[in-house]
Amino acid sequence: MNRKITIIRTGPQALIQDLGRPGNAHLGVPPSGAVDPDSLKLANRLVGNDEAAAGLELLLGGAELTTDASCTIAVTGPHTRLWIDDKLADSHQPLHLPKASTLKVGTPDTGLRTYLAFSGGIDVPAELGSRSTDLLSGIGPDPLRDNDVLPLGTPNVPIGADVVPPHRALQTLVIPIRLGPRDDWFDDAETQLQQGEWFVSDRSNRVGARLSGTKLNRRDGEIPSEGMITGAVQVPPDGQPVVFLNDHPTTGGYPVIGVVDRDHLRFLGQARPGTGVRFRPID
Amino acid sequence: MLLRRCGTDALLVEVDSLTEVAAVRAALEGLDGIEELVPAARTVLVKGALPQVREALATVDLTKAPENHPREVTIPVIYDGPDLDLVADTAGISPEEVVKLHTGATYEVAFCGFAPGFGYLTGLPASLQQPRLDSPRTKVPAGSVGIAGEFTAAYPRATPGGWRLIGRTEIVLFDQKAETPALLQPGDQVRFVVA
Numbered sequence: 001m002n003r004k005i006t007i008i009r010t011g012p013q014a015l016i017q018d019l020g021r022p023g024n025a026h027l028g029v030p031p032s033g034a035v036d037p038d039s040l041k042l043a044n045r046l047v048g049n050d051e052a053a054a055g056l057e058l059l060l061g062g063a064e065l066t067t068d069a070s071c072t073i074a075v076t077g078p079h080t081r082l083w084i085d086d087k088l089a090d091s092h093q094p095l096h097l098p099k100a101s102t103l104k105v106g107t108p109d110t111g112l113r114t115y116l117a118f119s120g121g122i123d124v125p126a127e128l129g130s131r132s133t134d135l136l137s138g139i140g141p142d143p144l145r146d147n148d149v150l151p152l153g154t155p156n157v158p159i160g161a162d163v164v165p166p167h168r169a170l171q172t173l174v175i176p177i178r179l180g181p182r183d184d185w186f187d188d189a190e191t192q193l194q195q196g197e198w199f200v201s202d203r204s205n206r207v208g209a210r211l212s213g214t215k216l217n218r219r220d221g222e223i224p225s226e227g228m229i230t231g232a233v234q235v236p237p238d239g240q241p242v243v244f245l246n247d248h249p250t251t252g253g254y255p256v257i258g259v260v261d262r263d264h265l266r267f268l269g270q271a272r273p274g275t276g277v278r279f280r281p282i283d
Numbered sequence: 284m285l286l287r288r289c290g291t292d293a294l295l296v297e298v299d300s301l302t303e304v305a306a307v308r309a310a311l312e313g314l315d316g317i318e319e320l321v322p323a324a325r326t327v328l329v330k331g332a333l334p335q336v337r338e339a340l341a342t343v344d345l346t347k348a349p350e351n352h353p354r355e356v357t358i359p360v361i362y363d364g365p366d367l368d369l370v371a372d373t374a375g376i377s378p379e380e381v382v383k384l385h386t387g388a389t390y391e392v393a394f395c396g397f398a399p400g401f402g403y404l405t406g407l408p409a410s411l412q413q414p415r416l417d418s419p420r421t422k423v424p425a426g427s428v429g430i431a432g433e434f435t436a437a438y439p440r441a442t443p444g445g446w447r448l449i450g451r452t453e454i455v456l457f458d459q460k461a462e463t464p465a466l467l468q469p470g471d472q473v474r475f476v477v478a
Contacts, residue, residue: 227328
């Protein structure tokens with residue numbers, strides 16, 4: 001008999017995410033997966049799961065859920081307050097969730113996305129090797145709704161707890177970017193990137209962090225569609241860059257001025273609208 | 284052939300034709316450590332194993348299209364598309380001749396994109412190589428078979444689209460719950476038959 005959790009309230013957005021389904025771009029299938037994979041992996045380690053187990057990705061917290069059997073949980077990402085049966089608890093540590101208790105996840109102090117892992121992981125059927133919800137192509141489970149019931153897998157014995165400080169989102173991000181593959185579409189791409197100033201637009205989502213600010217001057221026209229990778233900074237004709245996140249289309253026809261390293265991408269994925277962004281071109 | 288840097292662990296290989304794209308893809312397919320290999324119209328994006336990739340590219344013969352097709356796929360089509368007459372008029376032939384031409388050719392999946400399982404097939408007879416519609420449809424039903432430029436394709440799901448639609452298929456092109464979700468993969472050989 002599987003243990004189950006029941007989502008009482010999802011908050012603004014609750015999605016099942018693991019580390020995604022990379023390796024399928026040639027079929028037109030985006031990688032998907034947690035936008036802040038380091039935080040999901042940490043949450044999984046804290047509850048004794050494999051790092052790649054499926055958990056919840058919450059946008060601005062706000063979820064409430066209950067369980068039909070006791071389990072170990074952990075919340076990671078930005079620092080977030082939690083309540084287990086109205087008793088205050090904290091993120092970034094393993095917590096015991098007793099049978100039939102209620103967990104409320106608060107709104108994170110900073111940042112966008114909190115991760116919630118359960119001992120045993122969320123055990124919904126995988127599609128193309130992953131349980132992640134892909135909002136662009138509709139692969140994987142639907143976004144969660146109030147009263148959804150999710151099965152948990154068999155728990156492991158925890159192998160020890162990490163001590164990791166919560167992620168703290170900054171007012172302004174300085175993001176290293178490697179020029180190319182299409183920096184030759186821009187007059188002096190390096191200087192334009194170095195001198196520009198942007199902020200994260202409220203039209204950002206899991207497909208991309210859309211930036212608003214300095215117009216990047218580029219040639220007119222389009223490229224025959226070509227493969228895109230996560231972290232690619234695409235520049236449409238309006239000159240406002242879009243940094244591709246996990247649910248990005250696998251091909252695109254706008255020039256990519258540069259690529260953000262995976263290690264820095266999660267900071268953009270955690271940036272609230274209005275966060276300042278500058279680029280630091282590197283070799 | 285031009286190698287364009289794409290972040291720390293990927294390269295965009297730019298070539299001059301779809302034949303060269305197929306040659307690059309075939310040369311890199313199966314190399315250990317490659318995480319993504321994404322052919323497109325004039326490029327192949329490759330992520331991972333860059334030293335081995337550069338080595339393989341140093342000796343690739345771009346003039347040689349790969350001869351081995353991993354799979355051969357037949358797609359049954361009901362040729363009753365809303366643009367069949369338009370396509371016939373543009374080509375100066377009858378709708379029956381359009382069907383004959385479309386089913387008479389052998390196609391190859393050059394690349395996939397736009398939506399999961401959407402394969403761009405090359406090998407379209409010259410008189411069927413026609414422009415997109417002036418105004419795209421907001422919804423093209425799943426299974427629609429269309430042509431655009433040098434390509435023909437079947438829509439795996441209902442999406443907006445501007446291709447000229449000549450028919451429809453009932454075959455499932457993409458099933459995310461299946462063991463092999465995509466009917467078509469780059470390199471596959473495809474034929475259309477009258478359903």
